[in-house]
Amino acid sequence: MERSSALIGSIFLLISISCLINPISAAASGSGEGYSIAGRVKLDNFVTKGFGLGHSPKLSETKVILNGGQRTTFVRPDGYFSFHDVPAGTHLIEVSSIGYLFSPVRVDISARNPGKIQAALTENRRALNELVLEPMKDEQYYEIREPFSMLSLVKSPMGLMIGFMVLVMFVFPKMMDGVDPEEMRQAQEQMREHGIPSISNLVAGRS
């Protein structure tokens, strides 16, 4: 317990140091008590593939949401967004963009040294040097139809039926071939006596 807390402490230190070295671009121009959070959403690196019919994801549909809906803003054509007049404290920024999964971002606005803002992805606790939000992955909403293959046809119920039939047609006569003619006659007599033949009898008779 002690150790883990020390570890967490050192991680935190690391984060703060990294932030000191490379302070986040988010400017904290204070007007009264509020600060501004500015950042950028980047979708460029993600090539959209196989997205819905005529529904290519657009930057214009991308929303940036502060604290679970307290405020909503949209991104500009260059991907930049900003929130103004945000009080000091720890905030949560989420990006909603259809087709992508974004990690929420924890943003700390320090009350003691105004203007210091730290940000970290909450999903993987990665600290951000700049508030550049990139999707963790793109989201594929549809199942992908597997290309036609013989295997899938065989695996379907109908395929299994045909397969079984083929088995009966070609393998069972082979099994019959191995049967001793004497036993065969016996079995046939038995059949006459009992009526319906049964496979288990045949198999048992063989062994």
Add this chain to the structure above:
Amino acid sequence: MEARFLLGFLLLLSLSSFAFAIYEDQVGLADWHKRYIGKVKHAVFHTQKTGRRRVVVSTEENAIASLDLRTGDILWRHVLGKNDAVDQIGLSLGKYVLTLSSQGSVLRAWNLPDGQMVWETDLQISNPSNSFLHALGNVKSGRDSLSLVCNGGSIRAVSSIDGLVVWKKDLSVDGLKLKHVFQPPESDTIYAIGFIDSSLIALYHINAKTGELLKHATQASSVDLSSEISAISSDSLVALDTSRSNLLLIKFMAGTITNHKLPLSDIVQDFSGLAELIPTKSNDIFVVKTPSNVAFIKVKGDNEIELIGKADEAGIVSDSLTLSEEEQAFAVVHHSNNAISFQVRINGREALTEGIKIEDHRGHVKRVFLNNYVRTDKSHGFRALIVMEDESLLLMQQGEVVWSREDGLASISDAVVAELPVEKEGGVSVVEVEHTLLEWLKGHMLKLKGTLMLSTPDDMAAIQAMHLKSTERNKMTRDHNGFRKLIIVLTRSGKVYALHTGDGRIVWAHLLTPLLQSESCPSPSVLTLRNWRVPHRKALQENPSILLVGRCGAGPESHGFLFIVDSYSGKVLETQILDHSIAEVVPLPLADSSEQKLHLVIDDKLNAHLYPRGSDALEVFVREMANMYYYKVENAKEVIKGYAFKKGCSTGSSAYCFGTRELWSVVFPSDSERIVAAARRKINEVVHTQAKIMTNQDVMYKYISKNILFVATVSPKAAGGIGSAAPDEAWLVAYLIDTVTGRILHRVTHQGAQGPVHAVVSENWVVYHYFNLRAHRYEMTVIEIYDQSRADNKDVMKLVLGKHNLTAPITSYSRPEIATKSQSYFFTHSVKAIAVTTTARGITSKQILIGTIGDQVLALDKRYLDPRRTANPSQEEKEEGIIPLTDTLPIIPQSYVTHTRQVGDLRGIMSFPANLESTTHVFSYGIDLFYTRIAPSRTYDSLTDEFSYVLLLITVVVLIVAILVTWAMSQKKDLQEKWR
């Protein structure tokens, strides 16, 4: 061993069906998505000669949208945040839409063709709370165009190109409210006129390029000024005084202000009551709307005014439309019965009058926006956008409704499900059957091609089209699977719509409140919707009906009313104005002899009124009264109270009125806890089995009680949003309370957690979503409740000897011995709504439907929220389907039931069962509507649409051929044998 193998196989099957997922070509098969915008409050037309004609609107739902003027389709739409109401919209540079929102503090520009936000400026207004006014005028400054935003006593000039504040001027005068800003043509000076404390008129000259104050003057007004003004020319404006019966003509020439009082009664002969000024743009004409008529008044010379036109009935008047330098047009719309008369007046003269028939379920006209176009003969044609009482939007042109949009559906407040009529017997012709058979075969050939991946894109399109136009799903009759139903929704305007689950079309719609409007019921508003009669046993032949309950006034003490509406046709069967108020409607699990469901209406004095009024209903209720309880969560007082019913009520002697007696109360300490959420089980939820078999062949008994109430409280400091509380001062307490006895069954505290809390209760579990401040992530917790008193029923001897208590009813009267199991997980997204799937018999496994911040609906398997999950499940546990424990709940994109669609401003999710056990309907609503059917454990009880009948046919044919061939072969072989 075989059993284990089988289990493993089943597990494999079920694992493969983890997510509800569809293929892309199945979109629209079972689902539909409708987009709306809400009640329009501003509209700006963009009708250039070239390009698409469009109208940009902003709505009460905080949406801004661009609509195609020809069809009414949404070209683009954005929904702003909840606290970001749009104050004004305008066009700038002919290519940007400007919106001013959040009480004049945020200015945004949107690209007109595609809706991309171009820039956003926070105007940093210090006290936006009292700044209602803002002017949005375009001021030319070189190539750039400046937009002026006035707020109280300050002006900001914003560049239209990049949104930068070019200059700002705080006039720093106490009580100053700027009213009007204008710039004379080819001048660098801006004139800003304002009122100081409703007694002084102030005029400011400001340099348009720098914002420098050049000159200012004030003058006392002869009357108390109201905030309504109308600018009539470049140097004068008209204001209304606070008594709303006098006009003040204000002129400001060469830096001096003159004002002149003009009593309205001098101009309008039969004037009485309160007048209203309609904003105009210039041209010396202004419009005054009085309770009895609309007057068009022209200013002549100095301080002289003249009445130039009058529209007799009080109608709805549009803003002015400038046709040319001299001409101003207004639209005046009157409404009578089921027609509206649309009148255009140019400079007060009547230019055009058209009568248009309108469906009577749309109510009265609420707003009108006028636009003109130039006809081929250079004359002016007019079109108008009309907002009706039911919040629908119509475009009128040449005496016709060109298109209409049912935008009332953007504000659904309640919804219930009703059955469709039973199909009538007989009457299918042979030709029809042959035709459908042919179609059927053709369709399946296409489908087969699809499965074999041989189809061309044309074929794919044909398949899609075939799916969509399939008449089967849009029939107006009940089907065997229970896929076709009516969703009956109530909207904020009080209109009731019945939507067909097949394609979302409106089967019927009624605006009921105008029927009621009278002296005894001045302003009716509908509160809620309930199923009144559901087809069932005896009532199978009767039409199902819906109960609508509402209130006649605004306050909680105003009288209530109720409607009973036929759910097949929307016909009103019964109307009643009640003699008591309505605080809550409690549906009871009882019905009278004609299968009408019993409802208790609780009034503000805590009396319970029984409906329907009938002796048998009364009899049924009195018989069960001793077992009826009612509870009330009083959020403001942090109290939950439980009541029993007793005969005789405090306000009257009606036999249908019952008093209540307080039984228990749970008082939360108000200094440490605030109620933020309460949830309970759905009354009609069906539970299949009480027993749950554990991995080690043990049995656990679920504690299934209809009386469990989940309540979440947070510390007062954490009652605000995220970002307002530190982890140390925040906690969340979750309670499970029995609503009959008030007993707290379970209580758990989450330190460092805060709301918003969203919870869902089903069977013996509750799942709730909240924010963990320590990890700064959202969390979801599941609590499962088990009945310990039945735990020792496992003993076989006891079962044999009959010493078990399995048949004992579950009752809240005895003290239950319960055990809870609980587990928490991180969840990535904020949540807007949460629900659980319900199926007809409760056998199918459950999925939790989560409305995420991205306005999507995620179906999360309940197995992910199972307290028995461990990091390393044993072999047995794995076979049972227990998923290894992870700290975060997975988000599988394929399990979004809304796939690529978004339900704008998602507010509610509703799940209701189909007749087919595997399938459930999901209806989610916000500004948009989305409906789909999902099968949480796949459709194990029916063949999917994917099933290829043709492949089956081929297989059968192949089998028959093979049999024949082998038969022939064996005959031949036999013959040969015999010859030998």
